[in-house]
Amino acid sequence: MKIKLQQDLDTELRSKLEALKQEIKSMGKVLIAFSGGVDSTFLTKVAVDVLSNNAFAVTAHSPSVPEKDFRDAVNLAKLIGANHKIIETKELSNENYKSNPNNRCYFCKEELYTKLTDLANELNIQSILDGTNYDDIQDYRPGMKAASEHNIRSPLKELGFTKQDIRHLSKFYDLPTHDKPSSPCLSSRVPYGKEITTQKLSMIDLAESFLENLGLREFRVRHHDDIARIEVKAEDIMQIISNRDLIDKRLKEIGFKFITIDLKEFKSGSLNNAMIKESIVRLSEIR
Numbered sequence: 299m300k301i302k303l304q305q306d307l308d309t310e311l312r313s314k315l316e317a318l319k320q321e322i323k324s325m326g327k328v329l330i331a332f333s334g335g336v337d338s339t340f341l342t343k344v345a346v347d348v349l350s351n352n353a354f355a356v357t358a359h360s361p362s363v364p365e366k367d368f369r370d371a372v373n374l375a376k377l378i379g380a381n382h383k384i385i386e387t388k389e390l391s392n393e394n395y396k397s398n399p400n401n402r403c404y405f406c407k408e409e410l411y412t413k414l415t416d417l418a419n420e421l422n423i424q425s426i427l428d429g430t431n432y433d434d435i436q437d438y439r440p441g442m443k444a445a446s447e448h449n450i451r452s453p454l455k456e457l458g459f460t461k462q463d464i465r466h467l468s469k470f471y472d473l474p475t476h477d478k479p480s481s482p483c484l485s486s487r488v489p490y491g492k493e494i495t496t497q498k499l500s501m502i503d504l505a506e507s508f509l510e511n512l513g514l515r516e517f518r519v520r521h522h523d524d525i526a527r528i529e530v531k532a533e534d535i536m537q538i539i540s541n542r543d544l545i546d547k548r549l550k551e552i553g554f555k556f557i558t559i560d561l562k563e564f565k566s567g568s569l570n571n572a573m574i575k576e577s578i579v580r581l582s583e584i585r
Contacts, residue, residue: 307470315467317457319348325425327352329418331410331450332380333363334371336461337429339378339475340468341454345427346380355380356417358387358410361496362483364503366510374475385413390496400440400490406483407441411448430455431464479516488521497553501526504552512541517564524555529564 307315322328322345330345332338332355345353355378357371375382387409389395395405414426428445430452445452454464468476484499498521505519505526514534520527526549530538538545538559549557 307467311463311467314457314459314463315344318344318453318459321453321457322348322353325349325451327354327421327423328425328427329354329356329414329421329423330380331414331426331428332357332371332375332382333429334367334374334475335429335481336468336475336478337431337454337464339374339429339473340464340471341427341429342375342380343378343468343471343473346378351381353380354383354421354423356383356385356414358385358413360387361390361499362406362485362494364481364484364506366507367481377474383417385417387413390494395485396494398485398488398490398492398494402440402485402490402494404440404444406485407444408447411444411450414450415448425451427451427453431461432458433461487518492521492523501553505549505554508548508552509545512544513537519549520560525558526554526556527558527560529560529562532563535559535561 326349328345328349330338330342330353332342334357338355342353342355355375357368357375359368372382372384387406389406389409392405392409395402395409411426418424418426426448428450430439430442430445431454434442434455444450465476484502485494487502488494488498502519502521506517509517509519509528514530514537517528517530517534520529528538528545546557
């Protein structure tokens with residue numbers, strides 16, 4: 299993997315990057331919660347550069363993780379050269395998670411961090427890291443409480459790395475994730491209060507994989523019982539409409555009865571709003 303000259307970075311980013319390297323070096327041996335997203339990939343890359351075989355990347359596999367994201371994480375770990383381990387998490391066996399309260403993420407992270415702690419103890423690792431960044435402080439993140447309870451370190455947050463910083467440095471390192479869209483767990487597509495089931499998660503995963511194969515990049519398929527509500531960027535709405543027959547057919551095969559498109563532009567985390575948007579039009583009615 300090509301590495302550019304450090305002089306290509308501005309003074310602030312060089313300083314942050316050096317501080318991160320020194321912080322990780324001081325830990326000696328680390329275990330990283332590795333999803334293959336922008337943040338955890340960058341953190342893992344730096345950790346591997348600093349600690350080599352003493353940096354362990356651990357990816358959770360479960361029905362709530364998009365299958366493509368899991369495969370991407372496996373491939374990225376190989377690209378980076380990380381010691382990669384896979385664990386199975388069973389958050390769906392927890393009724394507190396399945397009932398989908400607005401702090402659902404707490405129970406997911408509780409399961410993840412418990413498994414990571416057990417593995418860290420087996421490997422005699424004192425420091426468990428995640429990719430939480432400084433911008434995440436401004437978002438609704440119930441999982442941070444679980445991280446605190448399990449003494450999970452978030453060096454990107456601690457050292458003031460913003461998402462923009464991480465994307466810039468990821469490009470500096472030629473990481474393919476530098477422009478990767480965010481991809482939260484599949485359960486985030488189900489409105490709070492609606493039960494999470496493996497069937498719902500599978501339907502969402504299949505639907506989103508189909509839309510991605512049509513060339514869409516930033517979007518969500520929200521699960522509202524028998525309705526699939528598609529959110530896309532404003533510039534992609536016409537692409538959805540032009541493929542409406544294909545989309546209608548495939549998503550009905552997956553198990554949805556009605557396929558809709560949200561007329562308001564896609565925004566990550568929109569289900570944190572209590573109300574479902576009113577501006578919905580059914581694709582099957584557009585002719």
